[in-house]
Amino acid sequence: MKWYTEQWSNNSRFSIAYDNELHSEKTPFQQIDFYQGKEFGTFFTLDGLMMVNEKDEFIYHDMIVHPAFATNPNIKKVLIIGGGDGGTAREVLRYPSVDEVVMVEIDERVFRLCQEYLPITASGVEEDSRMQLLFEDGLAYVKNAPDSSFDLILVDSTDPISVGEGLFTTAFYQECYRVLNENGILINQHESPYFEEYAANMKKAHKKIKDIFPITNVYQYHMPTYPSGHWLFGFASKRFDPLKDLHAEAWKEIGLNTKYYNTDLHVGAFGLPNYVKEALERG
Ligand code: AAT
Incomplete structure (x- = not known):
């Protein structure tokens, strides 16, 4: 074996x-x-x-996408940074309300190889007429994007090493703030609280985002194949609070069949263990 x-x-x-x-x-x-x-x-x-x-991608892709849509069911323009496997785009494209998705992936080979070997995430994405696929650095893209042009930015990035590093910088988060409209929500891959190396990245990212956005939360999900299995996304917003503004009934009416996400879990995911809360507060 x-x-x-x-x-x-x-x-x-x-x-x-x-x-x-x-x-x-x-x-x-x-x-x-x-x-x-x-x-x-x-x-x-x-x-x-x-x-x-193939086995646990549904957990990650449900959780990076659906909490933002249940908070603001009127999302129309979405920017995905990274996400070359297509799974995040696949989930976003399930919303009939969405009319434009820009996905900026630095490495075209990731997407092409996923089309070949991982159709579960990549198939159908490129063919959707609402989709604009760009193969370039996400940091460079947001620097040149116009003000207030998106309702939602999803940062589906690798860890802050090599090419992914720029997506964990203050400069990047500032550009995201500028590029989001007044309803804007930023969801970002927020690393993990458990092992020290990942926790250090989690704390740094949170501190930077807190200095820029008025509303900043972190939520958790269970990812069996990522280090320790305990992973986080950041939820930063100009206006919407993911709990006070949760539109559970409106989201259910859309009628999406999801394998991991539901609106009870949405509420629970924002309840963090004490050691995680303390690490985020202490910075
Ligand atoms: N959907 C879950 C998969 C990923 S892959 C993250 C993607 O981000 C990769 O395809 C990588 O090429 C892309 N990426 C990295 N840096 C940049 C950048 N600067 N601009 C655009 N795209 C970028 C996420 C896995 C998370 C793993 C956590 N341990």
Whole structure:
């Protein structure tokens, strides 16, 4: 049996069995590897870190997308930064109210390889007429985007190493604020509270966002294949509070069938463990 192993912290590792490696490629941006796995189905890694697999991708993609739409059911223009596997776009495109989605992924090869090996996330995305796909750096894109042009920005990024680093900077969050309209919501990949290396990134990101947006929250979800399994998204907004402005009935009326997200879970996800709250407050 062959094992894919990932270092989760200095003293812990995670392993899953696979049948064969489907593809391996070094792009100008990162090392990409696709595997045919046993427990989690097909999965791919970037620079040796798990990104997406067939078994738990629904958890991540439900949770990056649906809480914002249940808070503001009138979202029309969406910007996705990263998200090259297509799963985030797939969920956004399920909303009939959405009329424009711009997805800015730095590495076209991620998207093309997902079209080939991970149709569960990538298929149908490029064909949707509301979709504009751009292959460039997300930081450069927001710098040049006009003021108040989006209702929602979803930052579906890698960890703040190599190409993903710019998406965890104050400059990037400031541009996101400018590019969002007065109803604007920013959701960002917010790392994990459990292992110190990830917790340090979580604290830094939160501190920067808190200095820019009037409403800032963090919510949690359970991701079996990301380090420790306990992961977070940030919810920052100019106007909407994810709990006080939750439109549970309006969201249910849209009639989406979701495997992980529901509006009870929405409320619960914002209730954080004490050690996480303290880490975020202390910074
Ligand atoms: N949908 C969950 C998958 C991801 S992949 C994140 C994507 O962000 C990758 O395709 C990567 O190429 C892209 N990316 C990284 N930096 C940039 C950038 N500067 N501009 C645009 N796209 C970028 C997220 C996995 C989260 C893993 C957490 N451990």
